[in-house]
Amino acid sequence: MAVTATADGERVLVVDDEEPLAKSMARVLRSRGFESDVAFSAAEARKLLEDQAYAIALVDVRLPDESGYGLLEELRATRPDTAVVMISGVDDPELGRAALELGAFAYHVKPVGSTQLYLLVVYNLRRRRLELDHRANLARLEGMVAERHEQIRRAAELQAGMLPASPFTEGGFQLAAHFTAAREISGDFYDWYRAPGGRVAVTLGDVMGKGVQASLMMATARAALRGVAGVEPLQAGIKQAAGVMSAALEVNDAYVTVFHLTFDPPSGRRSAPIGMFPDTDFVVGHATLEPGDSVVVFSDGLLDLRPDLATKEVQLPYEARRAASAQEMVDILAQGARNRELLDDVTVVALRRL
Numbered sequence: 628m629a630v631t632a633t634a635d636g637e638r639v640l641v642v643d644d645e646e647p648l649a650k651s652m653a654r655v656l657r658s659r660g661f662e663s664d665v666a667f668s669a670a671e672a673r674k675l676l677e678d679q680a681y682a683i684a685l686v687d688v689r690l691p692d693e694s695g696y697g698l699l700e701e702l703r704a705t706r707p708d709t710a711v712v713m714i715s716g717v718d719d720p721e722l723g724r725a726a727l728e729l730g731a732f733a734y735h736v737k738p739v740g741s742t743q744l745y746l747l748v749v750y751n752l753r754r755r756r757l758e759l760d761h762r763a764n765l766a767r768l769e770g771m772v773a774e775r776h777e778q779i780r781r782a783a784e785l786q787a788g789m790l791p792a793s794p795f796t797e798g799g800f801q802l803a804a805h806f807t808a809a810r811e812i813s814g815d816f817y818d819w820y821r822a823p824g825g826r827v828a829v830t831l832g833d834v835m836g837k838g839v840q841a842s843l844m845m846a847t848a849r850a851a852l853r854g855v856a857g858v859e860p861l862q863a864g865i866k867q868a869a870g871v872m873s874a875a876l877e878v879n880d881a882y883v884t885v886f887h888l889t890f891d892p893p894s895g896r897r898s899a900p901i902g903m904f905p906d907t908d909f910v911v912g913h914a915t916l917e918p919g920d921s922v923v924v925f926s927d928g929l930l931d932l933r934p935d936l937a938t939k940e941v942q943l944p945y946e947a948r949r950a951a952s953a954q955e956m957v958d959i960l961a962q963g964a965r966n967r968e969l970l971d972d973v974t975v976v977a978l979r980r981l
């Protein structure tokens with residue numbers, strides 16, 4: 628027995644084999660503004676459910692063709708948006724507990740008065756709306772989290788693609804790097820490339836902070852330094868790069884520390900301004916690498932792994948100094964970085980003259 632659905636679509640299904648009682652419940656609900664369908668067995672209920680969605684189902688525990696608990700389980704599995712209230716002529720706490728464990732919103736004992744029935748439906752419909760709102764909010768949140776993870780994954784891929792392949796060997800020298808991010812994306816970076824005049828530029832930078840903001844600052848610093856390749860003297864180019872970065876750094880209340888050198892492969896001569904702060908007079912040093920000599924620089928994240936390196940003018944560990952290649956050297960120094968939770972990014976760069 629069915630009537631036309633209401634405008635809001637909150638329709639009630641009454642499933643009870645006591646025909647007079649079921650029809651009476653439907654009449655009461657109809658008089659209170661709820662459209663109702665009546666089924667006198669689980670089989671009849673399933674036929675109605677094939678063509679109609681119900682906001683709430685009032686299901687008798689004892690049906691002529693099967694237990695109402697079977698229908699309850701089926702509804703919770705196939706129609707999770709339908710609130711199910713079990714109704715029974717037996718006041719049995721165990722039956723009530725079983726109903727709730729199977730997902731029923733409530734367990735009610737007959738007889739059900741008109742006002743009681745109305746309040747029972749109204750209360751559980753309100754619970755249903757809250758549950759649906761919660762599910763929708765949870766789904767939106769999960770979608771936002773998934774989108775965020777995808778954005779971070781793409782950013783990490785982009786960041787990784789910006790780093791030069793390691794190791795790099797050419798014309799009597801070798802460059803190598805080890806890089807492990809504390810998070811998916813990093814504020815550390817390293818870079819090397821051919822500069823005008825045949826020199827090779829090498830950079831290691833560490834942006835204050837972590838995550839997306841730091842990675843954006845990293846990309847800005849990298850681009851600024853590449854943009855001044857060939858500017859002489861070297862410190863003038865670094866000062867120019869600092870000027871390019873200053874606005875972005877100021878807006879984000881951040882700073883970048885940088886080790887940047889240029890290397891002349893034929894002679895082994897290098898010079899290296901250190902540090903990048905506003906109004907800094909950049910320190911420039913010069914050194915000549917003899918065959919077998921190496922320059923190793925690293926971000927401060929390495930000190931969490933190797934506190935022995937925090938001492939000023941400390942020698943590199945023996946096993947690193949005996950490494951057969953620049954790549955082996957940086958991997959020895961950063962050993963264990965990829966097997967533990969890091970507080971900071973770990974970046975190590977080595978330049979070796981062969």
